[in-house]
Amino acid sequence: MLRYILRRVLGAIPVLFGLSVALFLFLRLLPGDPAEAILGQHATPELIKQIRETLGLDQPLYVQYLDYLGRLLHGDFGASIIDGRPVADSFLVRFPATIELTIGALIFAVGLGIPLGRLAARHPNGWIDGMVTVLSLFGISIPIFVLGYTLVFVFAVQLHWLPALGQIDPRLGVTPVTHFAIIDALLTGRVPAIVDSFAHLILPSIALGSIPLAIVTRITRASVIEVSNEDYVRTARAKGLTERRVNDRHIMRNAWLPVTTVIGLQVGGLLAGAVLTETVFTWNGVGSWVVTAIQNHDYIVVQSLILIFATIFLTVNLLVDIGYAFLNPRIRYG
Amino acid sequence: MADQTTAVIVRSTPRASRGLWRDALRRLRRNGPAIFGLICIAIFILGAVLAPVIAQYDPTIGNLASGKQGPSLAHPMGTDLLGRDEFSRVLYGARISLTVGVVAVLVGLAFGTVIGAIAGGAGGKVDALLMRITDVLLAVPGILLAIGIVAWLGHGQIQIMLAVGISYAPIFARLLRGSLLALREAEFVVAARSIGTPGHRILVRHMLPNALTPLIVQATLALATAIIDVAGLGFLGLGPGDPRIAEWGEMLTDSARFLQSAPYLIFFPGAAIVISAVGFNLLGDGLRESLDPRLKR
Numbered sequence: 366m367l368r369y370i371l372r373r374v375l376g377a378i379p380v381l382f383g384l385s386v387a388l389f390l391f392l393r394l395l396p397g398d399p400a401e402a403i404l405g406q407h408a409t410p411e412l413i414k415q416i417r418e419t420l421g422l423d424q425p426l427y428v429q430y431l432d433y434l435g436r437l438l439h440g441d442f443g444a445s446i447i448d449g450r451p452v453a454d455s456f457l458v459r460f461p462a463t464i465e466l467t468i469g470a471l472i473f474a475v476g477l478g479i480p481l482g483r484l485a486a487r488h489p490n491g492w493i494d495g496m497v498t499v500l501s502l503f504g505i506s507i508p509i510f511v512l513g514y515t516l517v518f519v520f521a522v523q524l525h526w527l528p529a530l531g532q533i534d535p536r537l538g539v540t541p542v543t544h545f546a547i548i549d550a551l552l553t554g555r556v557p558a559i560v561d562s563f564a565h566l567i568l569p570s571i572a573l574g575s576i577p578l579a580i581v582t583r584i585t586r587a588s589v590i591e592v593s594n595e596d597y598v599r600t601a602r603a604k605g606l607t608e609r610r611v612n613d614r615h616i617m618r619n620a621w622l623p624v625t626t627v628i629g630l631q632v633g634g635l636l637a638g639a640v641l642t643e644t645v646f647t648w649n650g651v652g653s654w655v656v657t658a659i660q661n662h663d664y665i666v667v668q669s670l671i672l673i674f675a676t677i678f679l680t681v682n683l684l685v686d687i688g689y690a691f692l693n694p695r696i697r698y699g
Numbered sequence: 700m701a702d703q704t705t706a707v708i709v710r711s712t713p714r715a716s717r718g719l720w721r722d723a724l725r726r727l728r729r730n731g732p733a734i735f736g737l738i739c740i741a742i743f744i745l746g747a748v749l750a751p752v753i754a755q756y757d758p759t760i761g762n763l764a765s766g767k768q769g770p771s772l773a774h775p776m777g778t779d780l781l782g783r784d785e786f787s788r789v790l791y792g793a794r795i796s797l798t799v800g801v802v803a804v805l806v807g808l809a810f811g812t813v814i815g816a817i818a819g820g821a822g823g824k825v826d827a828l829l830m831r832i833t834d835v836l837l838a839v840p841g842i843l844l845a846i847g848i849v850a851w852l853g854h855g856q857i858q859i860m861l862a863v864g865i866s867y868a869p870i871f872a873r874l875l876r877g878s879l880l881a882l883r884e885a886e887f888v889v890a891a892r893s894i895g896t897p898g899h900r901i902l903v904r905h906m907l908p909n910a911l912t913p914l915i916v917q918a919t920l921a922l923a924t925a926i927i928d929v930a931g932l933g934f935l936g937l938g939p940g941d942p943r944i945a946e947w948g949e950m951l952t953d954s955a956r957f958l959q960s961a962p963y964l965i966f967f968p969g970a971a972i973v974i975s976a977v978g979f980n981l982l983g984d985g986l987r988e989s990l991d992p993r994l995k996r
Binding site (some may be wrong): 381387394502507509510517634637655667679 | 838839846847923934935937951959980981
């Protein structure tokens with residue numbers, strides 16, 4: 366097991382290394398002088414000089430890269446040219462909001478997808494199955510922003526059931542401590558603040574969770590149907606076990622494996638989807654930051670965020686694979 | 700047990716196979732959802748091709764006095780803020796979505812096929828190197844890679860096609876490489892090799908044609924994602940950026956502020972994206988099923 370983990374961790378390093386080279390070249394290959402291209406309309410002689418110094422543009426390319434890599438390894442991603450704040454600092458303030466959103470979307474997708482998949486698998490090709498199939502088709506066919514605005518229109522504009530934008534009502538005066546809106550609300554101990562923070566999370570989670578919901582539902586359905594046809598399930602029924610016991614102990618235990626892998630694989634899509642979701646719901650996370658950074662031509666931020674997202678994505682995939690190997694010995698020794 | 704029964708049934712209905720594509724087409728015709736998907740795509744393509752004929756108004760010229768009018772007989776989908784006919788804009792938007800989406804997938808297929816064929820055909824160090832490169836591209840999740848490439852290349856339709864295409868290329872490359880690797884030891888390949896057929900000829904004439912079906916299925920499904928991703932880029936302000944062009948994603952961004960007063964400006968372009976994506980998703984699933992009859996839903 367340890368060898369497997371080690372092999373997988375070592376396998377991820379060249380990928381990150383390659384990506385850092387690509388992103389490094391991304392900044393250098395911008396048209397024109399790199400310092401001026403990075404600064405764009407914000408260029409002033411002092412700033413150009415400053416950027417030239419931090420990037421070491423008078424050095425040979427490989428020295429510049431090693432310098433960049435060295436700073437990366439110390440957690441120094443450079444500073445935004447808009448507000449001059451280090452990327453790492455702003456990231457830590459904004460990332461909690463994205464984590465909250467991603468977890469909300471995962472809970473929605475898994476919490477609804479697994480029961481729906483099981484329900485559909487009970488009578489394959491029946492009417493419930495048909496409805497679930499149509500639902501999951503819409504889940505993968507509707508863009509996040511279209512679903513997001515539809516939800517806002519129905520539940521916020523028309524019905525006034527849920528708030529449309531942001532993470533918490535600023536009038537409640539919750540001071541950000543952890544930058545997790547829900548945890549900050551819990552820290553105040555005031556019920557309205559807590560309710561408000563949860564209410565704000567509902568619509569964005571549904572919008573972001575729609576694609577994973579469709580995928581989790583499909584996989585759960587397929588997996589349960591496949592396992593249900595196994596000989597040992599028939600044996601379990603034949604020896605007179607209750608249907609509940611057959612379901613829980615024989616079918617679900619084995620159907621879980623592909624489902625867990627697929628859930629893990631959704632994290633990448635959720636991170637990318639957060640870019641769109643946060644823009645729709647003016648969610649102050651990392652995703653909406655990517656968009657503002659691109660609009661402002663804040664290339665250092667764009668470069669750093671892509672690298673950070675990829676690192677998170679690879680780490681999660683690694684954890685999923687290790688978890689899978691832990692659950693399924695055939696992988697470990699394969 | 701179950702497999703044996705199906706095998707018997709298959710054998711009991713003898714019918715000469717008329718080749719992979721004919722058989723697939725026959726199965727596709729019986730696939731209800733796939734036909735529905737084809738109808739969605741046909742509506743979408745017809746709207747795009749016949750836009751100048753169907754549209755009563757110029758999609759780029761508006762009349763400020765008649766801005767934000769709700770759907771009516773004169774304007775079936777209403778008018779946008781600048782008084783432009785929304786129906787005409789949705790029709791012309793189909794042209795952009797269709798061209799950009801199809802070209803993006805073709806770009807992805809071109810890059811992916813070349814990389815995948817070289818990797819799967821050559822094997823060894825070349826394969827390892829190419830696969831590490833695809834690993835790097837795949838490490839950037841989903842639309843984020845396309846966003847990064849557009850940020851780098853700048854605004855414009857060509858840039859969007861390239862960005863979305865490149866972000867799909869590693870998926871196609873992996874898929875093709877996988878099928879090719881599985882074929883390397885297939886009997887007909889070993890036979891071709893044993894009679895001295897040159898390697899490139901085996902790859903192009905014997906292995907590639909047999910590895911194409913999963914690629915075609917994936918490309919069809921990718922068309923659905925491409926339309927959504929292209930609209931997503933437009934929505935994020937990374938669209939063509941040309942006021943003369945009506946693009947579904949950009950139309951949504953422009954209308955988002957008027958969600959309360961003019962929800963139809965979100966609804967119609969949104970529905971257009973969903974219908975075309977549903978079409979390609981259903982067709983892709985249908986193709987998968989009809990090209991591989993062993994696969995059951």
